[in-house]
Amino acid sequence: MPAFLDAILRRFIQRGRLTVRWPDGRITTYAGPAGSGPEAAVEFCTARAVRRLTLNPLLAAGECYMDGTLRPAGCSIYAVLEVLSLNRAAGPAAQPVIALHDVLHRLLRRLVQFNPTGRARRNVAHHYDLNGRLYSLFLDRDRQYSCAYFPTGRETLEEAQAAKKRHIAAKLVLDRPGLSVLDIGCGWGGLALSLARDHGAVVTGITLSTEQLAEARARAAAEGLAERVRFELIDYRAIEQRFDRIVSVGMFEHVGVNHFAAFFQTLRRCLAPDGVALLHAIGRSDGPGSTNPWIAKYIFPGGYSPALSEVLPALERAPLIATDIEILRLHYAETLRHWRRRFAANRDAIAALYDERFCRMFEFYLAGSELAFRYEGNMVFQIQIARDQAAVPLTRDYMVEAEHRAARMTANA
Amino acid sequence: MPAFLDAILRRFIQRGRLTVRWPDGRITTYAGPAGSGPEAAVEFCTARAVRRLTLNPLLAAGECYMDGTLRPAGCSIYAVLEVLSLNRAAGPAAQPVIALHDVLHRLLRRLVQFNPTGRARRNVAHHYDLNGRLYSLFLDRDRQYSCAYFPTGRETLEEAQAAKKRHIAAKLVLDRPGLSVLDIGCGWGGLALSLARDHGAVVTGITLSTEQLAEARARAAAEGLAERVRFELIDYRAIEQRFDRIVSVGMFEHVGVNHFAAFFQTLRRCLAPDGVALLHAIGRSDGPGSTNPWIAKYIFPGGYSPALSEVLPALERAPLIATDIEILRLHYAETLRHWRRRFAANRDAIAALYDERFCRMFEFYLAGSELAFRYEGNMVFQIQIARDQAAVPLTRDYMVEAEHRAARMTANA
Numbered sequence: 001m002p003a004f005l006d007a008i009l010r011r012f013i014q015r016g017r018l019t020v021r022w023p024d025g026r027i028t029t030y031a032g033p034a035g036s037g038p039e040a041a042v043e044f045c046t047a048r049a050v051r052r053l054t055l056n057p058l059l060a061a062g063e064c065y066m067d068g069t070l071r072p073a074g075c076s077i078y079a080v081l082e083v084l085s086l087n088r089a090a091g092p093a094a095q096p097v098i099a100l101h102d103v104l105h106r107l108l109r110r111l112v113q114f115n116p117t118g119r120a121r122r123n124v125a126h127h128y129d130l131n132g133r134l135y136s137l138f139l140d141r142d143r144q145y146s147c148a149y150f151p152t153g154r155e156t157l158e159e160a161q162a163a164k165k166r167h168i169a170a171k172l173v174l175d176r177p178g179l180s181v182l183d184i185g186c187g188w189g190g191l192a193l194s195l196a197r198d199h200g201a202v203v204t205g206i207t208l209s210t211e212q213l214a215e216a217r218a219r220a221a222a223e224g225l226a227e228r229v230r231f232e233l234i235d236y237r238a239i240e241q242r243f244d245r246i247v248s249v250g251m252f253e254h255v256g257v258n259h260f261a262a263f264f265q266t267l268r269r270c271l272a273p274d275g276v277a278l279l280h281a282i283g284r285s286d287g288p289g290s291t292n293p294w295i296a297k298y299i300f301p302g303g304y305s306p307a308l309s310e311v312l313p314a315l316e317r318a319p320l321i322a323t324d325i326e327i328l329r330l331h332y333a334e335t336l337r338h339w340r341r342r343f344a345a346n347r348d349a350i351a352a353l354y355d356e357r358f359c360r361m362f363e364f365y366l367a368g369s370e371l372a373f374r375y376e377g378n379m380v381f382q383i384q385i386a387r388d389q390a391a392v393p394l395t396r397d398y399m400v401e402a403e404h405r406a407a408r409m410t411a412n413a
Numbered sequence: 414m415p416a417f418l419d420a421i422l423r424r425f426i427q428r429g430r431l432t433v434r435w436p437d438g439r440i441t442t443y444a445g446p447a448g449s450g451p452e453a454a455v456e457f458c459t460a461r462a463v464r465r466l467t468l469n470p471l472l473a474a475g476e477c478y479m480d481g482t483l484r485p486a487g488c489s490i491y492a493v494l495e496v497l498s499l500n501r502a503a504g505p506a507a508q509p510v511i512a513l514h515d516v517l518h519r520l521l522r523r524l525v526q527f528n529p530t531g532r533a534r535r536n537v538a539h540h541y542d543l544n545g546r547l548y549s550l551f552l553d554r555d556r557q558y559s560c561a562y563f564p565t566g567r568e569t570l571e572e573a574q575a576a577k578k579r580h581i582a583a584k585l586v587l588d589r590p591g592l593s594v595l596d597i598g599c600g601w602g603g604l605a606l607s608l609a610r611d612h613g614a615v616v617t618g619i620t621l622s623t624e625q626l627a628e629a630r631a632r633a634a635a636e637g638l639a640e641r642v643r644f645e646l647i648d649y650r651a652i653e654q655r656f657d658r659i660v661s662v663g664m665f666e667h668v669g670v671n672h673f674a675a676f677f678q679t680l681r682r683c684l685a686p687d688g689v690a691l692l693h694a695i696g697r698s699d700g701p702g703s704t705n706p707w708i709a710k711y712i713f714p715g716g717y718s719p720a721l722s723e724v725l726p727a728l729e730r731a732p733l734i735a736t737d738i739e740i741l742r743l744h745y746a747e748t749l750r751h752w753r754r755r756f757a758a759n760r761d762a763i764a765a766l767y768d769e770r771f772c773r774m775f776e777f778y779l780a781g782s783e784l785a786f787r788y789e790g791n792m793v794f795q796i797q798i799a800r801d802q803a804a805v806p807l808t809r810d811y812m813v814e815a816e817h818r819a820a821r822m823t824a825n826a
Contacts, residue, residue, distance in 0.1 A: 149808070150807060150808075151807075151808055151810065153807055285729070285732075285734040285735070285802065286729060286732055286734075287726070287729035287730055287732070307725070307729055308721075308725050308729075308735065309722065309725035309726040309728075309729050312720070312721050312722035312725060313700070313722040315722075316698070316699060316700035316720055316721075316722055317700055319698075319699055319700070321698040321699075321740075321790070321792075322698070322721065322738075322740060323740050323742070324738070324739060324740060325735075325737070325738035325739075325740070326737060326738075326809065327734075327735060327736050327737060327738070329736070329802040329803075329807075330802065330803070330807060331807065377734070377802075379734075379802070389698065389742040389743065389790075389792070390742075390743070394563060394564075394566055394742075394743060394744065395562070395563075395564055396739065397564065397813065400810070400813050
C-alpha cells in the first residue's frame with residue numbers, strides 16, 4: 001500500500017468516507033466523523049495509477065479514470081469526486097500536495113491563458129467542434145451550453161434555459177424594436193434567435209466554431225429569421241461595427257487573464273454611447289486562482305474562470321461602467337446535474353458516436369464541474385455594463401418587470 | 414489678467430460657458446460651442462486668490478469660496494461648479510494641472526487614509542459631532558445621512574429615505590423575528606430603529622460620534638425600543654460578538670484603503686456562518702483615484718470612496734462571498750439636491766448656529782458632491798455578502814417581494 005498517498009488521504013479526508021482498494025487487493029477506509037458527508041469507494045487497478053495520482057493529483061485523477069485504471073467501486077464517479085470536493089472545500093490546510101500544485105498552476109496561468117486569435121480558434125475547435133449530435137444528447141432542445149436560471153428550483157432544463165434567455169434579455173433593456181445586438185460567442189444561435197424572434201432585435205452572432213456557425217445559420221434560415229440574425233466566424237477583437245447592445249454568454253471563460261483589457265476595450269469600442277451590454281460568465285467567489293489542469297488539457301484549453309476582483313480593473317480602465325452585478329450561485333450546479341443525467345440516459349448513443357474513453361472524459365468533466373459549483377466557490381456573474389450611467393433606468397425594477405412580461409407572453413403563446 | 418490660469422481655462426472649458434471677472438476688473442469668457450452646456454460667472458476679488466487657484470485648484474477653489482475671495486457672480490456656486498464638473502468629466506486631456514494634482518494625491522492616498530482607531534475617532538468627530546441641530550436643518554426627519562432610494566424619481570426626500578431603508582432591509586433577508594443585527598456606523602440610529610420596529614430585529618448600532626450616540630440612545634428610549642436596540646461608542650475593529658446580520662451604510666467611506674482587509678476580516682469574524690451582510694457605500698465607477706483634497710481637509714479627513722476593483726480583493730481574501738452587487742447611480746445626486754435645497758431654505762438658521770464661512774463651506778461640499786454623482790463617475794454600491802453561498806435565496810426575486818411587502822405595510826399603517 002503506497003505510504004505517501006495513504007498519508008495524504010488520511011489528512012485530506014475529514015468529512016464523509018472514501019474506501020480505497022489498492023492494486024494489491026488491500027482495502028483502506030478514510031473517513032471523517034459518522035454522518036459528516038457522503039460515502040464512496042474507488043479502486044486503483046495499477047501501481048502506476050497510484051504513482052501518477054500521488055505526483056499530480058489534479059491532472060492524474062481524470063486521466064486514470066479515462067484510462068480505466070482508477071475505477072469507482074459500486075458507485076458513480078460523481079460520488080467519488082463529491083467526497084474529494086467536499087474535503088477540498090473544507091480548507092487548504094489538509095491538502096499540502098494539492099496546495100503545491102495550485103501554486104504551480106497559478107504561476108503558469110498567464111502562459112497557458114495566452115490566447116491570440118489563431119490559438120483561440122484552435123482552443124474553441126477542440127471542444128465546440130465536437131460532433132454536433134453529441135450536444136443534442138445532453139443539452140436542452142435549444143442547445144444552451146451555459147448556466148440556466150431556475151426561478152423556483154423546480155423548472156425542467158428546457159424551462160430554466162428559456163428563463164435564462166428572458167433574464168438576460170431583461171437586462172439588455174430591449175425597450176424598442178430594431179435595436180442592433182452583438183452576441184459574442186453565440187454558440188448554436190439560440191439566444192440570438194430568441195432576441196430577434198421574441199424581442200424584435202437585429203442580431204449579429206459571432207463564434208469561432210465552424211460546427212456552431214453552420215448549425216446557427218441553418219436554424220436562422222429554417223426559422224425565416226436570416227434577415228434579422230446574421231452569424232459570422234470571427235474573433236471578437238476583429239469586430240469594427242458599433243451596436244446598441246452587446247451580450248456575451250459563456251464566452252469570457254475562454255478569454256484568459258492576459259486579454260481582459262482587450263476584451264473590455266473591444267466592448268467599449270463596439271458599444272453605442274448610450275448602449276447596454278451584458279457579460280455572463282463563470283467566475284470564482286474565492287479570489288484569483290488557476291484552471292484545473294485536467295480541464296485545461298482535455299476540455300477547455302486556454303480557459304479561465306476569473307474572480308470579480310480580476311475582471312473589474314480591466315472593465316474600469318476601458319473605461320466602462322458596471323451598472324449591476326448579479327452573482328448566480330447554485331444555478332449552474334443544477335444545470336450540470338440535468339446535463340449529467342441526460343448524458344447518462346444517452347450514454348450508449350454517445351459511446352457509439354465516440355468511444356468509452358470519451359464518455360468517461362465527459363462524465364468526469366460534468367461531475368467535476370457540478371461539484372465545483374456546489375462546494376468549491378464557482379459561480380456565474382452577470383455584469384451589466386454601460387458607457388453612460390444614464391443608459392439604464394434608475395432602479396433594477398425594470399428587469400423584474402420585463403422578465404415577468406416575457407414569461408407571460410411565453411405562457412400565452 | 415493672469416496668463417497661466419487664462420491658458421488653462423481656455424483649454425479646460427470645452428462645454429458650456431464660464432465668465433470670469435479678474436481682480437483688475439477685466440472680464441474674460443471661456444466657452445464651448447453654443448448650447449453645449451450651462452453658463453455661470455465668477456469673480457476673483459484678489460490677485461492672491463488667482464495665484465492660489467493656479468497653483469492648487471482642487472484645494473483652493475473651495476478655500477477661496479469660503480474666504481469670499483472667489484465669488485459666483487449672479488449665480489450659485491452650484492452653477493459655477495457645474496460648468497467645471499462637466500468639463501472635468503469630458504476628459505483629462507484638457508486639464509494638465511488637475512491631472513498633475515490627481516497623480517500627487519494618488520501617491521499620498523495611503524498616507525492620508527491611515528485611520529487607526531484614535532485617528533478614526535477624531536476624523537469622525539470632525540464632521541459628525543457638529544451641532545446636531547445643523548443636520549436637522551437639511552436632512553430628512555429621520556436624519557438619514559446617506560444616499561436615498563428613488564423608485565420612481567418623484568419621491569419626496571422623506572419617502573425616498575424610507576424606501577432606502579426598505580431596500581436595505583429586503584437585502585438583509587430578515588425572514589424571521591429576533592435576528593441579531595450589527596449596524597456599523599449607525600448615525601443617529603434611524604436604520605437600526607427601523608430594523609427593530611418594522612422587521613423584528615434585535616439591533617446593536619455602533620458609532621464613533623458622541624453626538625450621534627446620545628441622539629440615537631434618546632430616540633430608542635423615546636420610542637420604547639431601548640430593549641431591542643443598543644447603541645455603543647466603539648470602533649468596528651473592537652467588536653467581538655457574532656451577529657446573524659450585519660449592515661453598514663455610509664461608513665465604509667471612512668475606512669480607507671489601508672484598512673479594507675481589517676474591515677472584511679471583522680465582517681467575517683462577526684458574521685454567523687449562515688449570516689448575511691449588506692455594505693452600502695459611495696464608490697467610483699472609473700477605477701482607483703484619490704479623495705478630493707478640499708473634501709479631505711474640510712469635510713471628511715481620512716475618507717475615501719473606492720472603486721469596486723479595490724473593494725473586492727479584500728472581500729474575497731477575507732474570505733467572504735459577494736452574493737449581489739447593485740450600483741445606484743443618480744440616486745445620490747437627487748438626495749444631495751434635496752439636501753442642498755433644504756440647506757438653502759434654512760440658511761439663516763444655520764448661519765446663526767455657525768457663521769457665513771461655515772455656510773459657504775457646506776454649500777461647496779453639497780454642490781460639489783452632487784456634481785460628482787451627476788458627472789464625475791461617483792456612485793453608491795450595495796454589496797450583499799455571505800460566508801456561505803446558500804445563505805441567500807436562489808434568485809433576487811425575494812428582494813423585490815420583501816420591499817413591496819414592506820411598502821404596502823407602510824402605506825396601510
